[in-house]
Amino acid sequence: MKLLILTLSGLLFLTSMMHKSDTNEQETPPKAGIEKTQFGTFPDGRVADLFTLRNEKGMVVQVTNYGGYIVSWTAPDKAGKQEEIILNVPTFADYLKGTPSLGPIIGRFGNRIANGKFTIDGQEYTLAQNNNGNHIHGGPTGFDKRLWQAKIIDGKESSLVLGYMAKDGEEGYPGNLAVMVTYTLQNDNALRIDYEATTDKATVINLTNHTYFNLSGLKHDVLNHELMVAANRYLPTDPKQIPTGELKPVNGTPFDFLKPTAIGTHINDTTDTQIRYGKGYDHCWVFTNMSKGLKLGATVYEPTSGRFMEMYTTEPAVQVYTANNLNGKLVNKDGVALSKRFGLCLETEHFPDAPNHPNFPSTVLRPNETYKSTTMYKLSVK
Structure with a gap:
């Protein structure tokens, strides 16, 4: 009898250890690095891949x-709960149908070019007029609709390198442009994006x-998000949202975010002409510090979740867009309707329509030059 009790005790102990082992295995987070899987297939048989980047913090x-496209991004709230913080659609087929730029690389030229025309060295070039008679985001078949070559670089912080060769004349732009974009998910919970190109x-x-952020975990719109933009000027536009050429001080306007301010504070102030033109915020802020070094350009805080995002960039400006044109017809992978002002874009850039404004920082790239740009989005809680 004593032997039987000991045997049963031993079995119970072993069973307990086995369950504990199983639990430990389940609780062990996946290894940091990059995993490649198939995302979908084009009608012509080409395959698009999905790359899952994980850091040491999960x-x-x-x-x-x-x-x-950045198709998913999970980050912890102040209680440690991991949640989606960007807008997306469920499947590759949905991305293939076209989206309102839910997270892709934008090029060859982000933002607008007036009348789809610009001149370099006396030669005029004509682009598609795909936005109220103007050109926007590289045209109908911009970089966001191209299949890029991909390479994984393993390391303590792994990187995904995407490459694309835009041919001379593609979408009306001159020059064979070799582009490389590198995504690095750092162990400090920052996603670094490095851009490089030659022509x-x-x-x-x-x-x-063009990622749309929603730090609430997509529980509500972004009007309670507290935004700080380190910019003392912005670019007023005409009714079609082409810059007038003026750099206007933000002081005393709904565009003053020098101190953290809830996005909803002035977004419906239709007495302001610029707010009417953009249907909210869809404007370019010019950083007080326009140096080419990596500097803090903006912060975003969502008080309910406690999520805090810092945006660093080498660019001189940022287009702040508050998803004024989303209408709820698209739903994300969790069935959440993507409604008006449900996301916030921080598109680091040179000025819109810069090719047609000699007083704006130049966006011309010439042979034997290398275009370089870096932007970093860092997540934390407070």
């Missing part, structure tokens, strides 16, 4: 080589990323 960012003919270039 943050996960997913990027596809179709358009360089064999003088061209214009203004690369950016």
Whole structure:
């Protein structure tokens, strides 16, 4: 009898240890690095891949080589709960149908070019007029609709490198443009995006990323997000949102975010002409510090979740867009409707329509020059 009790005790002990072992295995987070899986297939048989980037803290960012879209990004709230913080759609087929730029690489020229025309060295170039008679985001088949070559670079902080060769004349732009965009998910919970490009003919270039952030975990719109933009000037526009050429002080206007301010504070102030033109915020802020070094450009705080994001960039400006044109017809992978003002874009860039404004920082890239730009989005809680 004593032997039986000991045997049963031993079995119970072993069973307990086995369950504990199983539990430990389940609780062990996936290894940091990059995993490649198939995302979808084009009608012509080409395959788009999905790359899942994980860091040592368990943050996960997913990027596809179709358009360089960031298709998912999870980050912890102040209680440690991991939640989605960007807008997306459920499947590759949904991305293929076209989205309102939900997270892709934008190029060859981000933002608007008036009348789809610009001149370099006396030669006029004509682009598609795909936005109220103007050109926007590289045209109908911009970089966001191209399949990029992908390479994984393993290391303590792994990187995904995407490459694309834009041919001379593509979307009306001059020059064969070789582009490389590198995504690095750092162990400090920052996603770093490095852009690099060269050309064999003088061209214009203004690369950016068009991710829509919602730090609430997509529980509500972004009007309670507290935004700080380290910019003492912004670019007023005409009714079609082309810059007038003026750099206007933000002081005393709804565009003053020098101190953290809830986005909803002045967004419906239709007495302001610029707010009417943009249907909210869809404007370019010019950083007080326009140096080419990596500097703090903006912060975003969502008080309910406690999530805090810092945006650093080498660019001279940022286009702040508050998803004024989303209408709820699209839903994300969790069935959440993507409604008006449900996301916030911080598109680091040179100025819109820069090729047509000699007083703006130049966006011309010439042979034997290298275009370089870096933007970093760092997440934490407070």
